[in-house]
Amino acid sequence: MTMEVQRPEKFFLEKFGLTERTLEQTLGAALGKRIDYADLYFEYRVNEEIGLEEGIVKQAARGISQGVGVRATAEEKTGFAYSDEITVSSLQLAAEQARYIAADAAGSAGVAVRETGNVSRNLYPVETPPTEVPIQAKIDLLGEIDRIARAYDPRITKVMATVASEQRLVLVATSEGVLVGDARPLHRLHVTCIAEDPSGQTPRREVGGYGGGARAEFTALLDGDRFARFAREAARQAIVNLSADEAPAGTMDVVLGPGWPGILLHEAVGHGLEGDFNRKGTSAFSGRLGQRVASELCTVVDDGTIPGRRGSLNVDDEGTPTQRNVLIEKGMLVEYLQDRLNARLMKMAPTGNGRRESYAHNPLPRMTNTFMLAGPHVPEEILRSVRRGLYAVAFGGGQVDITSGKFVFSTSEAYLIEDGKVTRPVKGATLIGNGPDVLTRVGMVGNDLALDEGIGTCGKDGQSVPVGVGLPTILVKDLTVGGTRG
Numbered sequence: 001m002t003m004e005v006q007r008p009e010k011f012f013l014e015k016f017g018l019t020e021r022t023l024e025q026t027l028g029a030a031l032g033k034r035i036d037y038a039d040l041y042f043e044y045r046v047n048e049e050i051g052l053e054e055g056i057v058k059q060a061a062r063g064i065s066q067g068v069g070v071r072a073t074a075e076e077k078t079g080f081a082y083s084d085e086i087t088v089s090s091l092q093l094a095a096e097q098a099r100y101i102a103a104d105a106a107g108s109a110g111v112a113v114r115e116t117g118n119v120s121r122n123l124y125p126v127e128t129p130p131t132e133v134p135i136q137a138k139i140d141l142l143g144e145i146d147r148i149a150r151a152y153d154p155r156i157t158k159v160m161a162t163v164a165s166e167q168r169l170v171l172v173a174t175s176e177g178v179l180v181g182d183a184r185p186l187h188r189l190h191v192t193c194i195a196e197d198p199s200g201q202t203p204r205r206e207v208g209g210y211g212g213g214a215r216a217e218f219t220a221l222l223d224g225d226r227f228a229r230f231a232r233e234a235a236r237q238a239i240v241n242l243s244a245d246e247a248p249a250g251t252m253d254v255v256l257g258p259g260w261p262g263i264l265l266h267e268a269v270g271h272g273l274e275g276d277f278n279r280k281g282t283s284a285f286s287g288r289l290g291q292r293v294a295s296e297l298c299t300v301v302d303d304g305t306i307p308g309r310r311g312s313l314n315v316d317d318e319g320t321p322t323q324r325n326v327l328i329e330k331g332m333l334v335e336y337l338q339d340r341l342n343a344r345l346m347k348m349a350p351t352g353n354g355r356r357e358s359y360a361h362n363p364l365p366r367m368t369n370t371f372m373l374a375g376p377h378v379p380e381e382i383l384r385s386v387r388r389g390l391y392a393v394a395f396g397g398g399q400v401d402i403t404s405g406k407f408v409f410s411t412s413e414a415y416l417i418e419d420g421k422v423t424r425p426v427k428g429a430t431l432i433g434n435g436p437d438v439l440t441r442v443g444m445v446g447n448d449l450a451l452d453e454g455i456g457t458c459g460k461d462g463q464s465v466p467v468g469v470g471l472p473t474i475l476v477k478d479l480t481v482g483g484t485r486g
Helices: 008-015 020-030 088-103 135-152 223-242 262-273 275-279 340-345 379-384 435-440
Strands: 037-053 056-074 077-083 156-174 178-197 204-214 250-256 300-303 324-329 369-372 388-400 406-418 421-427 430-434 442-445 456-460 463-471 474-482
Touching (some): 008 156, 020 037, 037 135, 037 340, 135 156, 178 223, 204 406, 223 406, 262 275, 262 300, 262 324, 262 369, 262 406, 262 435, 430 435
Antiparallel strands (some): 037 156, 156 178, 178 204, 250 474, 300 324, 300 369, 388 406, 406 421, 406 430, 430 474, 442 474
């Protein structure tokens, strides 16, 4: 049995010569007279990335990182210290520094830790950790993707494909006596295609991208030729964009397609429902619990318990079990996403959303898998209802101001809707609006809820974590569309 598939509790204690007594003493050192809470977060991470371009492996990297973060909180103040050395002396030093930062308090206290484990569920059981899959199998996969994408259309001139794999072991010990570990596998596959059309006075070049992943066996990328679909979708998007017209500008009805367009919901609404922004009064949703913030057709959920999903976790990075959290129910705001610190300060319960990028980062309230539930409408019915509008199928980048809720998102695949029919593809379309306001403009919600393929990464305060998004087809009335022609 390799160390990557051992139980995390056993792995950390044996590999680094630690004992439960060591953990108790370290937590005791982090506690002081004015310290409310302390925890230790151990991490051992193996990651691997292989990239292919022009049919040749251009990138192959493998890395190992390890360390421990020690946190102490005193009311609103947090002391945090970390070390990439997991030794008794480094633990003790980090604990003392965290306590000093939080409260400058002398003294210590005893803490008894008990192993709570993770026996109740395992959302991502694997027999072969992602970083133990033979490299040649991954290279062969990338080569097949290159072949399939090029065969889609002779105008595909360049294919770039990357497969990234990770096995992360974590162990959390808290001053409340909890000791819990988690072994987290993760695969991510992405394909980018460039299409060129040399005909015409000005040769055109367009890009298409697609991908997915999971907390599952490597074979999950192969099941049902999933990888082949990724390759064809990336190629198809590039070819579609070759014939795209310039997008019109103005106020119009917008239909968002299912799946990945949920990234707009994640960014424009989800971040505004995180506990820290609402505790500080900097979110457009602050103080609005129990109020109507959306159309009654809208129910928004964050669920970290969906088996195998990229955003799912058995426990969050504070050792709290993840759960299904209904945030907006039939248009009413009913809950915020909470980590331990903000939940305590707001006198609410943690929701299993305390997340951090690594042992060197402090936990923050973050989303897991965030999506809107399906509604009563057939997607074709939604499209037929629009006389003139935009059908947004995929998104690129975007920006959101949490305080005001204002957002700008660029589409990577979009079409005109004319007299209830999807017609010409357009490029350069951006959606401009306000998160809380856009939910009140939802006029129809489809019955075709889909989650994204498993490729999302969320950034906040300089930290990146894997997430999932989802959406059924929805109609947003009178949204501002920025384009390149009037």
